[in-house]
Amino acid sequence: MKALRCNAFGPIDALRVEDIPAPVPSAGQVLVDVHAASINFPDALMVQGLYQVKPPLPFTPGAELAGVVCAVGDGVAHVKVGDRVACSTGTGAFAEQAAVDASRVIPLPDGMDYAAGASFVLVYGTSLHALQTIGRLRAGETLLVLGAAGGVGIAAIEIAKTLGARVIAAASSDEKRALARRAGADETVDYTQPEWRREVERLTDGNGVDVVYDAVGGQYAEPALRATAWRGRYLVVGFAAGEIPKLPLNLALLKERAILGVFWGAAMAREPRQLLADLQQLAGWFKAGKVKPPVTEQVPLAGAADAIARLAERRAMGKIVVLPRG
Ligand SMILES: NC(=O)c1ccc[n+]([C@@H]2O[C@H](COP(=O)([O-])OP(=O)(O)OC[C@H]3O[C@@H](n4cnc5c(N)ncnc54)[C@H](OP(=O)(O)O)[C@@H]3O)[C@@H](O)[C@H]2O)c1
Structure with a gap:
C-alpha cells in the first residue's frame, strides 16, 4: 500500500x-x-x-x-x-x-x-473536553479563542456557540477572521495588532472574558491572561506559535483566575468512557447541524x-x- x-x-x-x-x-x-x-x-x-x-x-x-x-x-x-x-x-x-x-x-x-x-474526532473531542469538562463554560459567558481559524479553534467556536456562550475570535488575517465569523464567532480581533488586548476589553465593557481557549501560546498568552475577568479560566491547549510562554502567577492571584491544562490524548487514555460520551454528544450536534x-x-x-x-x-x-x- x-x-x-x-x-x-x-x-x-x-x-x-x-x-x-x-x-x-x-x-x-x-x-x-x-x-x-x-x-x-x-x-x-x-x-x-x-x-x-x-x-x-x-x-x-x-x-x-x-x-x-x-x-x-x-x-x-x-x-x-x-x-x-x-x-x-x-x-x-x-x-x-x-x-x-x-x-x-x-x-x-x-x-x-x-x-x-x-x-x-481529535479537534472536536479536544475542544469539547476543554470547554465543557475543564473550562466549565456556561451559557451567557464570553469566550476568547486564540488561533480561532485553526482546526481546534473553529471547533471551539462552534462548540461554545452551541453551549450558549458569546465568542470573540482572535486570528491573524482578514480571511481567517472571516472563516471564524462563518463558524459563528460574534466578534473578531486581529491579535497581531499591539493594542489587541484593549479591543477585547472594549468588547467586554472593561470586564474581560470569562474563558480563554489558548492553542497558540507565545507572545499572545500573557495579554490573553490579562484580558481574563475575575475568576476567569485560562485553558492551556497548545503552543502553535512555537514558544511555551512563562506567565506571571500574580495575574492568577489578582483576579482569582484559574490556569487549566488540557491534554485530550492523555485524558482519552485515562477516561475513555467520558471522552467517548463526548464524541456521542458531538455526533448528535452534527446531526442537529450545530457543528460542521x-x-x-x-x-x-x-x-x-x-x-x-x-x-x-x-x-x-x-x-x-x-x-x-x-
Ligand atoms: N491539548 C490538546 O489536547 C491538544 C489537542 C489537539 C491540538 N492541540 C494543539 O493545539 C494547537 C493547534 O492545533 P491545530 O491542529 O488546530 O493547528 P492549526 O490548525 O494549524 O491552527 C493553529 C493556529 O495557530 C495560529 N498560529 C499562531 N502562530 C503560529 C505559528 N508561528 N505557526 C503556525 N500557526 C500559528 C494560526 O492562526 P493565526 O495565523 O490566526 O495566528 C493557526 O490557525 C497545536 O499546538 C496543537 O498541538 C492540543
Whole structure:
C-alpha cells in the first residue's frame, strides 16, 4: 500500500510517499481502508522530532482518519467489516490502510462524509473536553479563542456557540477572521495588532472574558491572561506559535483566575468512557447541524507533505484533508 513516510526526524519536505506492506491488525485492533485523513499541528512537530511523542523510525504520520473497516483482529466484537468509522490514531493515518485500536473507533455519524469524519474526532473531542469538562463554560459567558481559524479553534467556536456562550475570535488575517465569523464567532480581533488586548476589553465593557481557549501560546498568552475577568479560566491547549510562554502567577492571584491544562490524548487514555460520551454528544450536534467540520482543502497523498508545511508556516486554515486513495 502507499503511505507517507518519515524516515528520519527533520524537514517536512523530506517526507516521501512509499510502497510498504499493509499493517496486520493485532488482537483488539481493526484494519481500516482510509478514505480521508486530516492534518493536525502535532503532525508537523512530530515529523521534525519536536513533539512530546517521538515514534520509532521509520513511521507514517497522520493522527485522525475516516474510512471503512476491512478486517478485524481477535477479540473485537463491537466493530465489523464494512462499518464506516472515524478514529484518532496518533500516527499512521496518511496511508491507504491503518490498523487502529477498536476501542478508539466511533461509527461515522449519519450524513457525515469521510473528509468531515477525518476532521472530527481529535479537534472536536479536544475542544469539547476543554470547554465543557475543564473550562466549565456556561451559557451567557464570553469566550476568547486564540488561533480561532485553526482546526481546534473553529471547533471551539462552534462548540461554545452551541453551549450558549458569546465568542470573540482572535486570528491573524482578514480571511481567517472571516472563516471564524462563518463558524459563528460574534466578534473578531486581529491579535497581531499591539493594542489587541484593549479591543477585547472594549468588547467586554472593561470586564474581560470569562474563558480563554489558548492553542497558540507565545507572545499572545500573557495579554490573553490579562484580558481574563475575575475568576476567569485560562485553558492551556497548545503552543502553535512555537514558544511555551512563562506567565506571571500574580495575574492568577489578582483576579482569582484559574490556569487549566488540557491534554485530550492523555485524558482519552485515562477516561475513555467520558471522552467517548463526548464524541456521542458531538455526533448528535452534527446531526442537529450545530457543528460542521471546516474542510477547506482536499489533497492527494502526494500533496500531503506540502500541505503539512503550509500548516506549520501559518498558511493554512480550517482543516486540510488528505485522500490516500486519490
Ligand atoms: N491539548 C490538546 O489536547 C491538544 C489537542 C489537539 C491540538 N492541540 C494543539 O493545539 C494547537 C493547534 O492545533 P491545530 O491542529 O488546530 O493547528 P492549526 O490548525 O494549524 O491552527 C493553529 C493556529 O495557530 C495560529 N498560529 C499562531 N502562530 C503560529 C505559528 N508561528 N505557526 C503556525 N500557526 C500559528 C494560526 O492562526 P493565526 O495565523 O490566526 O495566528 C493557526 O490557525 C497545536 O499546538 C496543537 O498541538 C492540543
